[in-house]
Amino acid sequence: MASEQHNAQRRTPVTIHDVARDAGVSVGTVSKALNDRGQLRPDTRARVRATAAILGFLPNELAQSLHRKRSFTVGIITSDRFGRFSIPLLEGIEDALDPARIAVFLCKPTDDLELERRHVDSLLAKRVDGIIVTSRRTDPRRPLDLGGASLPVVYAYAQSEDPAAACLLPDDEGGGALAGAHFARLGRRRIAHITGPERFAAVRERRVGLARALADAGLVLDDQLVLSGSWSEEWGREAAERLLDIGRPFDAIFCGSDQIARGVADTLRDRGVHVPEDLAIVGYDNWEIVAAATRPPLTTIDPCLDELGRLAATRLLGMIDANDGQRAAATRVPCRLVVRASCGGGAE
Amino acid sequence: MASEQHNAQRRTPVTIHDVARDAGVSVGTVSKALNDRGQLRPDTRARVRATAAILGFLPNELAQSLHRKRSFTVGIITSDRFGRFSIPLLEGIEDALDPARIAVFLCKPTDDLELERRHVDSLLAKRVDGIIVTSRRTDPRRPLDLGGASLPVVYAYAQSEDPAAACLLPDDEGGGALAGAHFARLGRRRIAHITGPERFAAVRERRVGLARALADAGLVLDDQLVLSGSWSEEWGREAAERLLDIGRPFDAIFCGSDQIARGVADTLRDRGVHVPEDLAIVGYDNWEIVAAATRPPLTTIDPCLDELGRLAATRLLGMIDANDGQRAAATRVPCRLVVRASCGGGAE
């Protein structure tokens, strides 16, 4: 019955010996039958399979791993407590790992290098086949301390100070360029930029991309119209106010995050500025829950973190198979423009 | 050097045999020295420890688990792809599991029972010590199909149809009551309620709690002022409009989620209604990023999911130790009122 699992004494799992006994063969035969190895008479194979199924036999992967010297697990280490980046990343990672029948150990998020060290030790002790390091910002970080051990590591949405490390990063410059090009295509001429703290590499790179795309269209990015602050809605509101008060004309705003864009949109609404008629807005992140709820819904840059996660996991699988440390420099994953309403219809 | 890990051939991890050889003792002695077992001369113990440290020896937990018949891992199964609930839950779970030196296998979120079944098999094959089932809503779900196996399972922010299952749920009725009592205490008399779909148990329970608290204060919940729809900001806006247009007086709104509350607040702002002077608002979830960014910041009910996760993990640990299925009915975890600005100052 349904509640059986609760009061029943915990049964010890059925082993290959149980199957062997019930099927009237030896353990070796069971192993061969179940793994399609060696030469077995078809009917024994079938009989063994049947009894294994009846008993609900599941091979003990601990024993298998011990034998194969490969655990079919990977560890994930992250500093993104809030999960904003980890969630989509994780989705992609699991997408790629699932088919390879690899399970993931998720470590508790932390910034503390000492705790991280302990997590690594724990993973090493579990003989994970590899480790994926994830972060909440893309600036270079100290290389993961493997403490003398050696196994494949890839950084996803994170970057190691070690130039030889395998890193996958969003193409922030490309993302900025996407926004700039979109504005230019729509005939906007004077672009403002409200973004996060200057110390973030992402902030600087997106700005470079924006400027490049504008230049390509014969436009110039006016430094007076670039405001960097924090990543919050609050800052979006404040910066929008400031921009409107300078009295310098502009017809579009590229925001460093959807949250900033949300704040900007709210302020424009308060001040009677019409979006997209008077002003076009492009956000960043494609954080659905914010972008879609904004009035008007935000056209935004999607950093495609799920894809980045997929690629990271795929790269890790490659390194695991290659059985060596694969020197692979940083890779940039392209972003995607998602058109909603804040720049006007998606017409080309 | 830093890049050593990348080009180096992958070293095979150091084993207890390596330590034994280097220390000039037998493997048994190493095991005893490292685990503080048996009677050993202090200096041998020290010598073994030293060489283990030098070699960077980490016991192979696969082998340990095989031997101990206990893996010190638990699996987490969830249907919450977006992570809104899983993230805080996971934080609590890991808080409780970390000190017990237990690692977690995180399974890819899914609604598909067939895929869930495969995840369970994978976890069983890894001989996890227990499983935590998590969800994105609290309505009863089909019991996890263990396929005849038997091991501890606890449902966190999820409920099994099996009445004997160990479930931890937020006290939604209590949460509703918290909101009602807060309004009453502040002198609000006519409370409106904008909430999610009626089919959610949480919606019904919170409403019951609200009504109860109001009744306790000699107030009555006016059915005309209760609107249920979806969980979105959009619905918050629409419902607020509707409420204002009915022409029925009210001086407070209890919202089913912070997102709904955000929509409500935006609409009130548009319509020139002052919060909290004209209308008080209480949200639900204490989703910091929304609640704090709303104007004014939302007073809200915090379901304390991290605490719920902690309790769930603790309960699981108990079941694992007890070595039997612990008949433990559903437990409700209390919510917490978080006072910000949307009801006026936090004065009692």
Next chain:
DNA sequence: TTGTATGCGTTATCAA
């Protein structure tokens, strides 16, 4: 075609 023996890395029991 099937069974037996060995090893994977640990821990634990029993001798020495």
Next chain:
DNA sequence: TTGATAACGCATACAA
């Protein structure tokens, strides 16, 4: 105080 040795559950080389 220390060293062999037998599990743990599985896969595989080799023997029958």
